[in-house]
Amino acid sequence: MDLILGGWAAAHLPTASDAELDLFEAVLAEADHDLYQWVTGQSAVPEAYAAFIGTLAGTVRSGGA
Structure with missing residues (x-):
């Protein structure tokens, strides 16, 4: 999970909306x-x-940012 979600979190959590959070x-909460x-x-x-997984997958493919 850390490898998959870490790049997105680093790039987006500081400015994420309540809905995005x-x-x-x-x-x-989903299974790894x-x-x-x-x-x-x-x-x-x-x-x-x-939509989120599409963005997440793009983040993973680009190396995390």
């Missing part, structure tokens, strides 16, 4: 295995997380 917290599969495209992302 709530979404981030919800994603943190599910999060990994969503980010890597191995399984479908739940609609509620789709």
